[in-house]
Amino acid sequence: SAMWPSIRPIVPRNNSGVKTERDDTLVDIDAQQLLGRAQSLTDLSLTPEDIVARTGVHEKNTWTVARRRGQFAPASSDRVLSLLYRLFDRRLIYWDPAMMGAPGVRFVRHLLPRPFGDGGEDRLALVVQRARPITTIATVTRGIASSDVTSYWCHVYPLRLADPSAEGQLFAADGGWREHLHEGIRRRLATAFGRTVDVEAFAWYVCAVLPSPTYRRAHPAEPAPATPPVPSPPHPTSAAALAPPLAAAPAPP
Numbered sequence: 001s002a003m004w005p006s007i008r009p010i011v012p013r014n015n016s017g018v019k020t021e022r023d024d025t026l027v028d029i030d031a032q033q034l035l036g037r038a039q040s041l042t043d044l045s046l047t048p049e050d051i052v053a054r055t056g057v058h059e060k061n062t063w064t065v066a067r068r069r070g071q072f073a074p075a076s077s078d079r080v081l082s083l084l085y086r087l088f089d090r091r092l093i094y095w096d097p098a099m100m101g102a103p104g105v106r107f108v109r110h111l112l113p114r115p116f117g118d119g120g121e122d123r124l125a126l127v128v129q130r131a132r133p134i135t136t137i138a139t140v141t142r143g144i145a146s147s148d149v150t151s152y153w154c155h156v157y158p159l160r161l162a163d164p165s166a167e168g169q170l171f172a173a174d175g176g177w178r179e180h181l182h183e184g185i186r187r188r189l190a191t192a193f194g195r196t197v198d199v200e201a202f203a204w205y206v207c208a209v210l211p212s213p214t215y216r217r218a219h220p221a222e223p224a225p226a227t228p229p230v231p232s233p234p235h236p237t238s239a240a241a242l243a244p245p246l247a248a249a250p251a252p253p
Contacts, residue, residue, distance in 0.1 A: 006227040007128055007206065011157040011180055011199070016130070017147035018083065018093065018108060021101025022058040026094045027146075031080050038094045039075040041065070063101065071098035081113065082121070084141040084149055093144070102147075110158045111144045118162035123177070126157040126203045128210065130227060137228065138210040140203060155227060159199045206230060 008014060020026045025041070028034040040046065040054045048066040052059060059065065073079070073096050083093040095116055097103040109117035111125055121143040129137040129150040137150060145156050160177040179186075179199040189197040209215055210228060219228060 006229050007126075007157065008155070008227045010182055010185055010202070010230075011126065011159075012182055013107065013110075013161060013180060014155045014157045015104045015107040016102075017127070017145045017149060017154055017156045018104060019100070019102040019147040020093070021060075021063070022099070023146075025055050025057040026096075026099060027083065027085060027091050029091050031077070031092055034080055034092050034094050035075065035077055038079065038096070041069070041099065042072045042075045057099075068098055072096060073098070079116075081116075082143055084127070084143070084145040086146070086149055087139060107156075108144050110161050111156075113143075120158070120160075120162065120177075124159045124200070124203065126159065126206060128155050128157065128206065128227065129153075130155055137216075138207045140207060157203075159203055 025037050026034075028037075037055045037057075040051055041057065043051070046054070048064065048069065051057065051065050051069070057065065079095045080092050081095045083091055085091040095103075095112070097105050109120075111117065111120045111123055113119060113121040123142065125141050125143075125145065127139050127141055127145055127149045130153045139150060141149070141156070145154075147153060149156075157180070159180055161180050163176055163178070181199050181202065186196075209231060215231060218231075
């Protein structure tokens with residue numbers, strides 16, 4: 001069957017999810033335990049060596065407590081946020097980008113609560129595995145997600161974005177949220193179907209098709225990192241019959 005381009009050009013704003021590089025310290029299922037470690041990390045009366053001993057925080061050449069502690073924000077329970085950690089496994093994360101390896105702040109602002117982002121903690125995002133073979137390759141989350149939700153190394157695609165023209169401004173979402181689909185593809189879909197096809201339809205179609213046995217037999221492996229192509233629906237009247245015009249359209253630049 002005809003194929004779409006890979007997902008990334010269709011939903012172009014994406015990243016690999018939140019990568020703390022020190023999950024044992026910054027992720028937990030117990031808010032008090034998590035906040036207690038954050039309080040130790042930010043305790044100016046402790047030496048860096050004491051902090052490492054108390055919290056077990058992972059250090060490396062490019063990140064040490066001694067070098068970074070001056071950038072830590074004061075400990076606060078407001079920084080304890082919900083995170084999709086693995087499939088069906090929602091945990092808590094202590095949100096302080098200075099404590100993390102790759103938080104992806106410019107991207108995850110669309111999925112973070114205020115004041116850390118644009119108030120998108122209840123916004124949906126598509127999560128798709130970057131490399132195969134794997135167990136599951138697509139799901140949906142509300143708010144932020146880790147870099148390993150679907151196994152190892154996923155991509156996170158918010159379905160709606162805060163006003164892109166206001167990026168870098170405080171509370172950019174005050175300017176409204178927009179659907180996150182490549183505009184050229186959106187126009188082709190509207191022409192082909194005589195109506196607007198929303199980004200949620202695309203997301204649910206991806207979630208239904210990519211984990212299917214038929215798809216996985218046809219695409220058993222891809223070089224890593226890779227984002228999977230999406231097959232055309234077998235019947236043009238299916239609820240998410242989006243792929244025929246996409247298959248005929250050139251891939252976005």
